[in-house]
Amino acid sequence: PIYEKQTVTSTVHTNPKVVVTFALEIADILSVVGLEKAGITYFGLPKANLPESIYQFASDKYPNTGTLFEPNYDTLDLMMPDLIIIGGRSSSLYSSLKTNYPNTDILDVSNTTFTFERQKEVFTNLGLIFPKIKVDLEAQQAKITQNFETVRNKVDGHNALFLQVNGDQISVFGVGSRYGVLYSEFNFVASDPDLKTLEAHGNIVSFEYVSEVNPQIIFLMDRSAAVGSSGAIDQIINNALIQNTDAGKNDDIYILDPMSWYILPGGINSSLQMIEDIDQVFK
Known part of the structure; x- marks a missing residue:
């Protein structure tokens, strides 16, 4: 299927504590820089077929929020997230999520036709939303860029x-x-x-x-x-x-x-x- 993407510009509050992601790369990022350091106290995600690198989130302390294509609204109702992150496969969920949770910020990190250039924008935005991990994100981005340029030059x-x-x-x-x-x-x-x-x-x-x-x-x-x-x-x-x-x-x-x-x-x-x-x- 081709995923319909809506381009939405919105203001997002900083330091959200209750966060749900339907973009699993965000779980990868937070597994490295640390949920606690980011200030996140409650974190949910779709848990079917979690890759080994983020399997720590299979633990029961992280609610299962549905699939990448279909949220579990009962779980989301109980969590009442401050921030929901969508991207790629889940970007078409924007309208239904905004309708159900009008007071929740929604961030689209879609990078479907993947580029490292777009990835830098996502890291920058995450650093603005979670200022406690901004320096860590910049350091990780610098490492990725350095490794990437080394290989590209070959x-x-x-x-x-x-x-x-x-x-x-x-x-x-x-x-x-x-x-x-x-x-x-x-x-x-x-x-x-x-x-x-x-x-x-x-x-x-x-x-x-x-x-x-x-x-x-x-x-x-x-x-x-x-x-x-x-x-x-x-x-x-x-x-x-x-x-x-x-x-x-x-x-x-x-x-x-x-x-x-x-x-x-x-x-x-x-x-x-x-x-x-x-x-x-x-x-």
Whole structure:
């Protein structure tokens, strides 16, 4: 599905104590800088399929606020949050949440077509809302930027293809897609410069397509693993047509961490992992 996003400019109160996030990357950020340090006394989030890096929030002391697509309004009524954070998959919830909780601030941190540039804006806004963690956020952002620039400077005209594995299907993502950061910021050259990515989950392609494009580098992200089902990533890698590409012949096929790329892009640990994933090429 394509998620409808509303652009809303609003004033947000500082130092909210009761906070709910429907953007899991915020849980990643707060797990690093600290809920208590931020001044948050009560924190809720959707808890289905929590990645290991934020599994601390599976504890009963953090209310389960529904799913990324459907809030549990009974839980929200009991919490009466000062601030609700939405983003990406949950950005379409703005109107219903505002209608139900007119006195609650709602912050949209959407970064669906992920960029590190947009991530900086999100960190800046969080630092304004939670001034007690502003310095920590700036330090983490500086670390992410430094690591990112170090890796980007190693990319020297390499062409690359981004493939998402979903069961036994493969989908490709090109320039301007949700994984276009590969080209727009890491500065890889698109193996298929004419590709237009039309679907949120990429364009389903054949092994013959990959063979014809013949990428120097293939990045594989296993969506099945991210959503808790079994994928066929080994079969994909070992497919004869994949192995016969330049990437296959030169052992330049790299597996990306699916939780960081698919579930948590925009967090702290997840961003550092994304950068590390790309740095595999140069090791």
